[in-house]
Amino acid sequence: MKIYLVGYMGSGKSTIGPLLAEVLSYKFIDFDTYITQKEGMSISEIFKNKGEIYFRKAESSYLQQLLEEESEQVVVALGGGTPCYGTNLQLLKDSDAQTVYLNWHFKTLAQRLWSAKEERPLIASMQSYEDLEDYVRKHLFERGFYYNQSDLVLKIEDQSPKDVLDSIQESLF
Template sequence: MKIFLLGYMGSGKSYIGKQLAVSLGYEFIDLDEEIEKKENSSIPEIFERRGEVFFRKIERQMLEEVIQSGTSLIISLGGGTPCYGDNMELIKQAENSTSIYLKLKVENLTERLFKEKDQRPLISHLEDKEKLEEFIRKHLFERGFYYNQSQHIINCDSLSPEEIIREIKSRLG
């Protein structure tokens, strides 16, 4: 079984994914971390040196490798992974798998991300919460079409990590 976690940056994909993997006895993979290992560079460095097209090509290759793996996995996707090419179709068609969108309101994402924006190159240039919220709102509008194709959508706004994990497990049956 492969469980794909989708959502915007700051939605908890990696944190929840690690906890869920331990709970289910699955291996955890953060797709962005796998790309960084393979390329021996950080995502921002890859974007800067090689460009987004190169990054998306490597991302697609890694996604295909993960899907073809025979291992039971929890996969934390990059926030943009489902939105490029036909990645979402590939995820939806993967055998013995499910996709889960960890959904949060713009306001909650803004609060979370503002605290850690200096560690996130995509938003580090945004000076205040208003600009950050506008950025997130625009991105979520663009990405929502893809995220909402997930087999399961969990509204995480008022849930603790433990409650999110319980909800995921209940939906898995």
């Protein structure tokens, strides 16, 4: 089984992904790292030097590559915007991958992102916590249409990573 984790930035895809892969004895791929290796620069550098449009086109191309190349036993942590641009959602739906949406409340995501905002090109310039919270709320509203088409939608409030892993395993296997 191919499992693709989707959700907003800060939702724990890069934390849950390797843990899930380890429990299942699957390969793990962090999609942002995959893109970084292919492009030879960080996501922030791609945004800064080539722009978001270039990034989104490259992201779509690399997603298609990954869906075609990867074995059956893989967990992939997608970028927060990956399923929301171009034909990416349709690529995922047309594949044999299972998608899992890690669904957090916007206030929790804003709290998690505030301390690490400099590492996130889309929010690095936010000057106030209130602006970040408004941004996350708006984005989640816009992206909810895409995220909620996942095969499994996990509403997460205060569960531990182990509880999230258990929920994924119970639902998919």
